Amino acid sequence: QVQLVESGGGLVQPGGSLRLSCAASGIAVSSNSMAWFRQAPEKQRELVALIRTLGSTVYADSVKGRFTISKDNAKNMVYLQMNSLKPEDTALYYCFATLSGREYWGQGTQVTISS
Numbered sequence: 522q523v524q525l526v527e528s529g530g531g532l533v534q535p536g537g538s539l540r541l542s543c544a545a546s547g548i549a550v551s552s553n554s555m556a557w558f559r560q561a562p563e564k565q566r567e568l569v570a571l572i573r574t575l576g577s578t579v580y581a582d583s584v585k586g587r588f589t590i591s592k593d594n595a596k597n598m599v600y601l602q603m604n605s606l607k608p609e610d611t612a613l614y615y616c617f618a619t620l621s622g623r624e625y626w627g628q629g630t631q632v633t634i635s636s
Contacts, residue, residue: 523625525543525616525618527614527615527627528630534635539603539606542599543600545597550593553619554619556570557570558615559632561612569581569614572590572591589601603632606632608635611635613629
C-alpha cells in the first residue's frame with residue numbers, strides 16, 4: 522500500500538520560510554521520481570519541483586532560486602524548503618509519486634502567505 526503524508530504547512534508572512542515534509546511508505550523515494558505540486562483556488566494544479574532517482578531536479582520558473590526539493594533515501598522522505606515566500610505561493614501543496622504506471626498523491630498541506 523502506497524501512502525504519502527505531507528506535513529509542515531502553515532501561515533507565514535511574505536518573505537518568510539517554510540519547510541514541507543513528505544513521508545512515504547509502500548514506495549521507495551530512492552527508486553522513483555518524486556515531486557511537489559500545488560493548487561490554488563480556481564487555478565490549475567501545477568508542478569512546483571521534481572527530483573529524479575539520481576538527484577537531478579526541475580523547478581517551476583516561478584519558484585527557481587527560492588525553493589529547494591531534496592530527499593533522504595534512508596528515511597524515505599522528501600522535502601521542499603521554501604524561502605522568500607510570496608502571497609502568490611499560497612496554495613494546497615501535494616506530494617506526488619508514480620509506481621507501476623499509477624499515480625499517488627498525498628492529502629495535501631495548506632500553505633498560506635499573508636501579512
